[in-house]
Amino acid sequence: MAASSRAQVLDLYRAMLRESKHFSAYNYRTYAVRRIRDAFRENKNVKDPVEIQTLVNKAKRDLEIIRRQVVSLKSMPAVGMVGRTHIPSSGTALRNLYLPGSSSQVHIGQLYSTDKLIIENQEKPRT
Amino acid sequence: MLLRTAWRRAAAAVRAAPGPRSEAPARGLRLRVVDNAPQSAVPSDTATAPEVESVLRPLYMDVQATTPLDPRVLDAMLPYLVNYYGNPHSRTHAYGWESEAAMERARQQVASLIGADPREIIFTSGATESNNIAVKELEAAIQPDTSLVSVMTVNNEIGVKQPIAEIGQICSSRRVYFHTDAAQAVGKIPLDVNDMKIDLMSISGHKIYGPKGVGAIYIRRRPRVRVEALQSGGGQERGMRSGTVPTPLVVGLGAACEVAQQEMEYDHKWISKLAERLTKKIMNSLPDVVMNGDPEHHYPGCINLSFAYVEGESLLMALKDVALSSGSACTSASLEPSYVLRAIGTDEDLAHSSIRFGIGRFTTEEEVDYTVEKCIHHVKRLREMSPLWEMVQDGIDLKSIKWTQH
Numbered sequence: 272m273a274a275s276s277r278a279q280v281l282d283l284y285r286a287m288l289r290e291s292k293h294f295s296a297y298n299y300r301t302y303a304v305r306r307i308r309d310a311f312r313e314n315k316n317v318k319d320p321v322e323i324q325t326l327v328n329k330a331k332r333d334l335e336i337i338r339r340q341v342v343s344l345k346s347m348p349a350v351g352m353v354g355r356t357h358i359p360s361s362g363t364a365l366r367n368l369y370l371p372g373s374s375s376q377v378h379i380g381q382l383y384s385t386d387k388l389i390i391e392n393q394e395k396p397r398t
Numbered sequence: 399m400l401l402r403t404a405w406r407r408a409a410a411a412v413r414a415a416p417g418p419r420s421e422a423p424a425r426g427l428r429l430r431v432v433d434n435a436p437q438s439a440v441p442s443d444t445a446t447a448p449e450v451e452s453v454l455r456p457l458y459m460d461v462q463a464t465t466p467l468d469p470r471v472l473d474a475m476l477p478y479l480v481n482y483y484g485n486p487h488s489r490t491h492a493y494g495w496e497s498e499a500a501m502e503r504a505r506q507q508v509a510s511l512i513g514a515d516p517r518e519i520i521f522t523s524g525a526t527e528s529n530n531i532a533v534k535e536l537e538a539a540i541q542p543d544t545s546l547v548s549v550m551t552v553n554n555e556i557g558v559k560q561p562i563a564e565i566g567q568i569c570s571s572r573r574v575y576f577h578t579d580a581a582q583a584v585g586k587i588p589l590d591v592n593d594m595k596i597d598l599m600s601i602s603g604h605k606i607y608g609p610k611g612v613g614a615i616y617i618r619r620r621p622r623v624r625v626e627a628l629q630s631g632g633g634q635e636r637g638m639r640s641g642t643v644p645t646p647l648v649v650g651l652g653a654a655c656e657v658a659q660q661e662m663e664y665d666h667k668w669i670s671k672l673a674e675r676l677t678k679k680i681m682n683s684l685p686d687v688v689m690n691g692d693p694e695h696h697y698p699g700c701i702n703l704s705f706a707y708v709e710g711e712s713l714l715m716a717l718k719d720v721a722l723s724s725g726s727a728c729t730s731a732s733l734e735p736s737y738v739l740r741a742i743g744t745d746e747d748l749a750h751s752s753i754r755f756g757i758g759r760f761t762t763e764e765e766v767d768y769t770v771e772k773c774i775h776h777v778k779r780l781r782e783m784s785p786l787w788e789m790v791q792d793g794i795d796l797k798s799i800k801w802t803q804h
């Protein structure tokens with residue numbers, strides 16, 4: 272993998288901020304946005320390419336964590352807090368919350384994918 | 399006012415659809431009962447959405463009582479709750495092996511946060527169990543010169559940091575065991591069990607953005623500290639704490655410790671900044687406010703303020719939009735003022751009017767500003783109503799009054 276360019280780092284930064292804004296919980300959302308900004312700002316003068324790659328890899332892992340958590344937590348009721356204007360995030364999820372028979376699009380387990388069981392491979396027909 | 403109509407609507411919903419907790423105390427919980435109300439409402443697009451929006455939860459400023467899970471911690475735990483559900487003590491199959499690997503990784507994460515060896519960490523159900531194990535140790539090794547010193551690293555009520563390194567030094571020179579309950583300190587201030595000569599340490603998961611129901615005890619191996627097991631059974635955790643180790647919970651504890659180690663400095667800076675903002679604003683706007691606890695040796699995230707001439711409980715009830723506390727949750731059932739405040743020599747009347755503000759990793763400037771604004775407003779209002787305040791304004795010295803009995 273080629274060393275991360277400035278453009279790639281910026282793309283990652285934007286992707287992380289964009290994804291963080293989907294947290295429906297006020298405290299998680301504000302923390303994520305703040306932490307991401309401060310972390311990228313703190314490391315903006317790093318010159319060593321190995322160190323840059325390490326940081327980029329960690330950021331990519333954190334981006335995946337945010338993506339998974341945003342989806343997992345979408346099925347939790349997103350209630351507003353005192354003093355906050357209600358920021359309409361995950362609107363459809365909010366409405367689908369208590370509809371009978373509705374469930375979040377993806378089961379939480381699928382986000383943490385695991386290998387298939389032994390017998391599932393044997394079920395495949397031989398050609 | 400929008401809030402008043404929201405409350406009225408909420409109250410009507412409570413009367414209409416009694417929730418399972420209808421007998422619970424009103425403050426705060428009433429909102430949760432209403433949270434369930436939309437279940438019974440007809441799910442039409444336009445009707446449901448505004449209903450849910452109008453129910454507002456209070457801000458959370460009580461991190462000493464418990465902390466929310468960090469998303470990184472939940473992310474680490476979920477696979478072990480859903481997919482990798484093996485018993486870590488099963489030695490004969492992959493489910494057991496992967497669960498055990500996760501448990502040992504978590505043990506390493508906890509150990510590295512406090513400078514210990516992983517073999518010195520025993521998982522428990524929380525800091526309370528750890529404390530019990532540590533204190534019972536005193537009875538286990540009864541010799542003429544054995545004793546145990548047990549000190550809290552950071553006090554949970556006033557946030558004072560105890561001089562742990564100095565105490566450790568004294569204890570090790572006198573051959574006395576040194577235990578510290580570090581529930582409020584782990585992951586927040588740098589701790590090293592070897593530098594501070596700590597023999598036993600209690601760790602709590604839910605105080606460091608980890609899950610509830612799990613903790614750990616650090617037990618020194620060199621020189622060996624012998625403890626007696628509280629819980630006997632299958633001999634897990636080196637015989638010191640039998641019972642299946644709850645893999646998802648310990649993975650959460652380990653992840654919380656790792657995150658805390660990485661974020662300690664950043665969190666400390668942020669929390670100090672917000673704490674300074676809160677205390678400055680309150681003290682500049684209100685007279686007769688006392689901060690309890692030594693200002694120098696103080697953990698910034700726990701601010702305990704006494705507002706003279708205002709009753710603490712009534713201020714808490716007035717600040718219903720903010721989740722606060724007036725002392726530790728351990729003693730909340732009794733009406734006695736905090737024993738900690740009494741111990742530091744606070745006047746009885748000031749002890750009754752203390753409020754604890756908790757600032758944590760996820761607290762925002764907005765929340766602090768809102769809390770400060772409401773606090774100032776209500777303290778002023780309550781003081782206006784207080785006859786004691788009136789007397790003070792007239793220049794009467796309250797200490798000189800002889801109160802008669804009727």
